[in-house]
Each structure stands twice: as C-alpha cells, then as structure tokens.
Amino acid sequence: MHSKSAHRGHNVWRAMLLAGTFLTVAGVAQAADPLVKACSKTGEFVIGFSQANNAEPYRQHVNDELTAAAKAVPQFTLQIADGAGSVNTQTSQVDNFITQKVDLLLISPFEASPLTPAVQRAMKAGIPVIELDRKTVGDPGKDYTAFIGGDNYKIALEAGNYTAKTLLPDGGDVAVLEGLPSSTPAVERLNGFKDGVKQNSKIKVVAEQAADWLPDKAQTAFAAMLQANPDIKMVYASNDMMAAGARLAAKGAGKEGQIKIIGTDGLPGPAGGIRAVAEGEWAATFTYPTGAKEAIDMAKSILLDCATSVEPTVTVATMAITPDNAKSLMGK
Template sequence: MRKTTRSLFAIGCAVAALGAAGCGTTSENTGQAQPQDQSAHCGGPDRQYTIGMSQANLAEPYRVRMDEDIRKAAAEVPQFEVEFADAAKDNSKQVTDVENFLTKQVDLLMISPNEAAPLTDVVTKAYNRGVPVILLDRKIEGDAYTTYIGADNVAIGRQAGEHFARTLLPEGGKILEIQGLSGSTPAKERADGFRRGIQGSGIEIVATADGEWERSVAQEKADALLKSHPDVRAVYAHNDPMAEGAFLAAQAAGRDDLMFVGIDGLPIPSGGIKAVEAGRLDATNLYPTGGEEAVAAAKALLIDCTEVPKTQTLPTELITKDNAAAVYARLNEG
C-alpha cells in the first residue's frame, strides 16, 4: 500500500511539473511575489550570516565603489560574511550567480540587476523561497523583493534637464543624449526625467545612443553622433564615465565649445566631482551607491529583528564648479 501511495504521489508530481518547475515548490515558480513576514528572517545577534552580493558588472567605477561600500560597512558587523559575484554585463551569468547563492543557502541576497526583465524570475524565486532580497540601484519587474535602495532616477534626470534649461541653455539649443544600457531601469527613468526637465525650454534632443554605461562605448558613439550633428551644443549622459567619453570624442573633433553633464558624482579622484572641478564636465548629479544603506537593511532584517521599508530613496544634489570641492570634502569625511 505504501508503494502504491508513493507511486501515485510521483505521478502527481510528474503531472504538476507540466505547469510548474517542481512538485512541492509551486509558490517559487508562480512569477508573483508571495507574502513574507520580515521577522521570520531574523536570527538575532548570536548567529553568523552569509550574504550574497550579485553585481551587474565591475566595468563601471560606480559599481566598484558600491561593492567597496558594502565591504566596508559589512566589516563593521562581525556576524556578516559577504560573498561577491560579478555578472560582467551578462544576464545569463547573473542568473547563474544568483542560483549559486541559493544553492549555498545564503541568508540574504543583495543584487544590482544588469537588466530588469531577464533577472525577474530568478530574483522572484529567491524571494519566494524566503530569502530576503535587497535591490540596489536597478529594479526588477514586479515587487518580489524585500527592499529597493536607490535614488529617484526620474528626479535626477529632471534635475539635470532643469539645469540645462535654466543655466546651460536658457535660450534653447540642440543636444545629444548618451543613454545607459537599454533594458536597465535607470536608463529609462533618467531619460524620462530629463525630458520633463527640459519640457517647454526650446532644448531639442536631436539624437540618442546606447553607451552601455561605459566610457569607451560612449566615446565611440559620441564620435559618430558629433559628425552627424555638427550643430549640437551639449551632451547629456546618463553617467559620468559616458559624459567623459563624449568629452574625449569632442576633444578629438576639436569641439571645445560643447557642454557636458553626467550622473553619479563619485567622490574619488577619477570620479565625476573631480571632472567638474577640472572643467571636463559642466555638472554632475549625485547618485549614492547605497552600499552602506544595504548593509544597514541587512542588519535590521537578520540581527535586529526590525522591518525595513519597501523603498528607500537616497538623496541627490546637483554638483557644479561652485560646490564641487565642498561636496567632495563632505562625502569623504571620516
């Protein structure tokens, strides 16, 4: 009778597998977030915890700094050990990285997705398995995560647009836009926000290109766009490395008259704030990495047994030559 029961169960699993990834794990594979009790993740201060951090890539200085900020903050929490993985801009590799973290049974997942759609299923799987998920900088589709930490990219884009409209090109003019990786949520949001900021200003975006968040790619794209549009007056780039790439392309073309605005404002010698101080960029817009805040959220969830908000919006500010030195000094205090 027991063999018959087990056989019937196995048959039931095989049939169920046609509509789900596995028998007994249907909730993991529905594609929808299952309700979670944040307090269920907490083990208190007397346990050790392993955190998996899945980074989209380490080609961007911003992401290198994010990992450094996480590493530094985690070093202050004796109970934490953080393992890092670099997806190298490869969605499939990042899916595998997250799967590997799940196999290792990490206590919490941090992830900055390369692109939203390709990472949604595996992040949802982790969340529905009961693993707390902290999204950094970039989002997934849906709400299968514990908390999202990042600045308001629409607001940042609008801030950049308003600076163009009020200060750089108050009488209007033609500009180029070097966008971030297509499919990543900040690229769309920074583009949308910028258009709101320049609305009704007489500023015209005559061409856009996907710079993939990288300086070398942006330099190549900007070189082609400047040849096609010799009458542009400025470049708006979705991050500082791409703005610097466009600056290099303009220098090679003998275009010393152009203006450049980026986003990130990393407080490092090679970052956007110093580029503003040096005059290569006319402005940047601060975009904190959220690394310190991510570790604080992990501590709240795993050690302190307190809840964290679904969204944690980090502050931003416009950085120009007038305040660049002061902002740089402030961000490097301590």
C-alpha cells in the first residue's frame, strides 16, 4: 500500500516536473521570438515609407532626415511613396508595400480612421509598422508596432504658456489657426494651446478656424478674423506654413508688426520658421521633431538586432525657437 502511494506520488511529481519543463521551454521560446523572423545582422532589408503628403515642407524635411539616417545603414533600402494628401492613394501604397513584402513599414497617415484598415493588413502580413508623427486608430504595441513623434499637445501647451507669460502678460484677444481637423496633431495642438493660455484670465480666444495646414487658407481665414475682431493681438498657427499665411493677412490689413505670430514645426531653410523668428517676422515657433533618427534606430533593432519587443511610444522633445536663440540655430 505504502509503495503504491509512493509510486503514485512519484508519478505526480514527475508529471509536475515535466509540465514545468515544458512551461519553461514554452516561456523561453515565447520570450525569444523576434518581431521579424528573417532578422539578421548581414541581411538586406527594404523599408517602405508611406508619407502623408510630400508637398508640405515639414514632410519634405522628414523625408530628407529619414533618407540621411537610412543611408548610414548599408543593409537598408528606403522607398518613399508620396500619399499626395489622399487617403485612397496612401491606402493603395500601403497595399503595394504589403504585396512587395517590404521588411518594415513606416507610415505618416494623412487621416487616422481611413488608414487604420491598411495598417491592420500590414500587421496581419507580419510586417512591423512604425507610425511616424500621426497615429491611426488603436494602441501602439498592439494594433501597430510603435508610434514615434513629438507630443503635439505638450508642444502647443508650451506655445500657450509662452503666450500667457511672455508675449501677452497683460492679456488681449487671441486667434487660433487649426490644422486639418481629421488629423490627430491638429486636435492635440488646438487643445494644448487653449489649455496653455487659460492660466492668464486676461487672454481671450476670440476666433479659431481650421485652415488644413495650408498657407493660402490660413491667409483667407485670418483676414476674415481680423475684420471681425480688429483687436486681435496674437495668432497661434498650428504649423509654420499657416503662420506664413497669417503674416500675409496681417500685412494686407496694415497690421504687420502689430500682431504677434507663433508657428509650429521650426523648419530650417529660407521658408522655415527659424528664419522668420530670427528676422523678427514672428514672435516664436516650436520645433516639431521628425523622429527620423529614432525610426531608423528602431528599424535597426527590429531587423538587424532581432529585437523581441520595442518601446511602443517614443516621444521626441520640442524646442522653443524665440528671438533669443533663432539666429544661432540658422543653418543648423
């Protein structure tokens, strides 16, 4: 009797040990699964990038920085497709990249919801997707591999704080030019700025309108705002292009130099915000980092280093470009 129960106990113990071994093996296998099966230090990899719209100077800036970062990695070939500001164009580009079996997909979605299914198809096909600057619907790390970008809300909040404390400490009427309302940065920048200026009760946001990131639309919208609200002292534009349009409207109304302008993007070059601040045309702009270097670094860890996971959200810091530092940043 005693030996039977001992034998049974031994079997149970053996089964538990075996189960433990299997669990351990399964655990190890699970933990060690790389995000891409064909990853290798010596492999050659194609990265497809679906860019929202090459016509925007900021997006060209992103393309330039991505191209430079990818060139530094001999194993990488970067293919950039221009979404041309069209959801349909961008969707078919993503599908082309899937058919082509690219090793990794980068995307800056022109609009969030319409491009969500295309991103899901890429993920189902086993292609890691890094979203740059704009998100589709869902959660990074689950519905797509990762999101890299600036914190749009925080950047605009800083612009609001700067307005409340430095530009208009005594208050006044303020206007906001919003980006394309169906894109996440437009909404986050609008809310961030409005929350930032709230700390100064003497500031009143008297007008806000979407100008879809475009300078001509911003010029028309701001001209109308100035007619309806002649006491506007400052305008916050959600990108540098709309800030340039707002300046033309102020000039047209005979108010150049009287209205303080803040842009967002802090682009280099003759048409960019850094020059506009350095030459006294605008009061400030806030850099919107491209995340290009971070995206290529993440691609390296996935494709070359066989990473089993990556940081789902990488936030790249902003910098305030003001009259204090703009001249020293020119040409950098």
